[in-house]
Amino acid sequence: MGVKPTVLKLGGSVITDKNKPSTANVDAIDRLADEISSAKVSSLILVHGGGSFGHPIAKKYNLTEGYGDPSQVIGFSETHRAMTKLNNFVMEALFSHNINAVVVQPSSCVLTTGGRIQSMEQKPIERMLDMGLVPVLFGDAVLDSEKGFAILSGDQLVSSLAITFGASRIIMGGDVDGLYTADPKVNASAKLIERVTLEELKNQKHEIEGSKAIDDVTGGMLGKMRELIPAIEKNIQTLIVNATKPLRVYKALREEEVVGTIIKKR
Amino acid sequence: MGVKPTVLKLGGSVITDKNKPSTANVDAIDRLADEISSAKVSSLILVHGGGSFGHPIAKKYNLTEGYGDPSQVIGFSETHRAMTKLNNFVMEALFSHNINAVVVQPSSCVLTTGGRIQSMEQKPIERMLDMGLVPVLFGDAVLDSEKGFAILSGDQLVSSLAITFGASRIIMGGDVDGLYTADPKVNASAKLIERVTLEELKNQKHEIEGSKAIDDVTGGMLGKMRELIPAIEKNIQTLIVNATKPLRVYKALREEEVVGTIIKKR
Numbered sequence: 001m002g003v004k005p006t007v008l009k010l011g012g013s014v015i016t017d018k019n020k021p022s023t024a025n026v027d028a029i030d031r032l033a034d035e036i037s038s039a040k041v042s043s044l045i046l047v048h049g050g051g052s053f054g055h056p057i058a059k060k061y062n063l064t065e066g067y068g069d070p071s072q073v074i075g076f077s078e079t080h081r082a083m084t085k086l087n088n089f090v091m092e093a094l095f096s097h098n099i100n101a102v103v104v105q106p107s108s109c110v111l112t113t114g115g116r117i118q119s120m121e122q123k124p125i126e127r128m129l130d131m132g133l134v135p136v137l138f139g140d141a142v143l144d145s146e147k148g149f150a151i152l153s154g155d156q157l158v159s160s161l162a163i164t165f166g167a168s169r170i171i172m173g174g175d176v177d178g179l180y181t182a183d184p185k186v187n188a189s190a191k192l193i194e195r196v197t198l199e200e201l202k203n204q205k206h207e208i209e210g211s212k213a214i215d216d217v218t219g220g221m222l223g224k225m226r227e228l229i230p231a232i233e234k235n236i237q238t239l240i241v242n243a244t245k246p247l248r249v250y251k252a253l254r255e256e257e258v259v260g261t262i263i264k265k266r
Numbered sequence: 267m268g269v270k271p272t273v274l275k276l277g278g279s280v281i282t283d284k285n286k287p288s289t290a291n292v293d294a295i296d297r298l299a300d301e302i303s304s305a306k307v308s309s310l311i312l313v314h315g316g317g318s319f320g321h322p323i324a325k326k327y328n329l330t331e332g333y334g335d336p337s338q339v340i341g342f343s344e345t346h347r348a349m350t351k352l353n354n355f356v357m358e359a360l361f362s363h364n365i366n367a368v369v370v371q372p373s374s375c376v377l378t379t380g381g382r383i384q385s386m387e388q389k390p391i392e393r394m395l396d397m398g399l400v401p402v403l404f405g406d407a408v409l410d411s412e413k414g415f416a417i418l419s420g421d422q423l424v425s426s427l428a429i430t431f432g433a434s435r436i437i438m439g440g441d442v443d444g445l446y447t448a449d450p451k452v453n454a455s456a457k458l459i460e461r462v463t464l465e466e467l468k469n470q471k472h473e474i475e476g477s478k479a480i481d482d483v484t485g486g487m488l489g490k491m492r493e494l495i496p497a498i499e500k501n502i503q504t505l506i507v508n509a510t511k512p513l514r515v516y517k518a519l520r521e522e523e524v525v526g527t528i529i530k531k532r
Contacts, residue, residue, distance in 0.1 A: 067397065070366055073366040073367075073368065073399060074361055076368065077357060077361070077367070077368065077369070080369065081354070084350065088347070091343060095340055095343070100336055100339040101339075101343070102339065102342065102343065102373075102409075103343070103346065103373075103374075104373075104374045105371045105374040106374075107368075107369075107370075107390070108369075108370045108371040108372075108374035108375045108387075108390065109374045109375040109387045109390070110387075110390065111387075111389035111390050111393055118389070119387065119389045120387070121374075121375045121376075121377075121385065121386070121387030123377035123384070123385045123409075123411075124373070124374065124375070124376070124377050124408070124409045127377055127409040127410075127411060128409060131333065131409075131414055133339060142390070143368075143389075143390045143393040143394060143397075144393075145389075145393060148397055
């Protein structure tokens with residue numbers, strides 16, 4: 001492979017209305033597709049979350065608990081279908097902005113063990129990157145060698161893809177400006193952390209606050225950070241930006257100055 | 267793995283109306299789901315064709331020719347979407363007959379080289395079989411290491427899956443009763459071949475006739491036979507039955523006497 005890819009995550013909280021079941025935020029999706037298209041990144045992997053599409057169904061059928069009952073199979077399937085529906089909105093927007101995107105369904109190519117990626121078919125994605133296409137993945141319900149089923153978060157995918165495909169950097173587009181010294185949604189004195197090293201992060205983990213939507217079965221900001229640590233440890237610079245605000249993702253992709261939190265190994 | 271799986275193919279000509287674009291034969295799909303459910307096979311892999319869903323789009327965008335133009339990317343994506351739509355009909359019917367089916371999208375887990383399967387993630391399917399779930403795959407547009415894109419036929423998938431997962435047998439459910447001495451659709455004196463060995467088949471290849479819908483980008487009966495030879499060579503017995511006729515697939519699954527063609531290695 002030539003150019004190192006950038007891995008961009010679009011959070012479920014950005015591309016869906018988290019308060020309304022299965023409601024896509026089509027305006028946000030279209031704007032982000034436009035920003036991605038305008039940024040003209042030479043090699044890109046896109047991952048999106050589930051927001052109000054995947055999570056409620058996964059929760060309803062207790063998929064995070066694993067496989068205990070045959071009735072969950074339909075829940076497993078329903079979770080996919082919901083995610084496919086959301087993914088369709090994303091794909092439509094990408095196509096309408098002339099992005100050569102190709103979907104990769106994690107449930108078809110990933111096996112987890114205890115919820116952690118154990119095995120993943122890499123060759124189709126490798127080939128897409130070689131061809132200049134943009135692989136698009138998403139958080140999904142997957143098969144698990146121990147639990148039967150597991151929920152694979154978009155965040156775990158981001159970290160794993162970044163490591164596997166030797167990404168130059170990760171951009172996490174969420175609904176907050178970055179990491180804060182306290183939860184900015186409840187604490188007015190919370191300050192944005194502009195730069196932080198992995199070591200500093202590990203020492204002050206308990207202080208980091210951010211997106212905490214209670215219906216996020218894959219964990220809030222702390223969970224996200226935990227997922228990203230293996231990639232950051234491999235020297236993949238990670239930037240957290242607010243994708244609900246125009247041009248933040250664009251600037252991040254263009255490597256321009258942008259409000260957000262940069263996390264480096266050291 | 268315990269029990270050796272049976273691989274069942276439901277032809278595109280059976281589950282769709284080949285003359286009407288993107289029209290599912292919902293009655294046939296429902297009847298077949300009922301037959302599969304009643305047969306209670308202990309380990310099953312299901313593969314279905316594309317019929318009037320996948321083929322016309324794949325053809326329109328010249329996907330069989332490989333990747334030559336960025337405009338094909340949307341055709342690649344459209345082919346998936348069409349196949350996903352058809353697959354949804356199949357999945358709905360399977361669920362309504364209490365079959366614990368789980369979809370596996372080939373484009374996400376297969377890479378071909380010159381149109382031949384080069385690499386495929388097996389672990390999720392292995393896990394499904396272990397759990398007693400029924401993996402459902404279909405003919406799909408996939409990434410190719412040489413041509414960029416390729417059309418992976420359901421038939422090649424059947425053969426590959428049967429070999430990979432050590433299937434006991436293959437059942438090909440098409441729109442003809444089996445192999446004939448001539449094309450039964452145009453030649454009234456055509457006789458059904460009830461049993462044939464691989465050697466006999468190889469010697470009389472030119473005489474075998476059957477389904478020859480011109481819009482089948484994956485080849486007619488001869489193409490099907492060519493695909494199945496590697497599996498038959500591994501002693502996987504193959505049975506061709508007419509899935510448009512009630513109870514043929516049921517009887518085949520139950521290993522009962524049924525009108526059709528049995529192909530054995532010797």
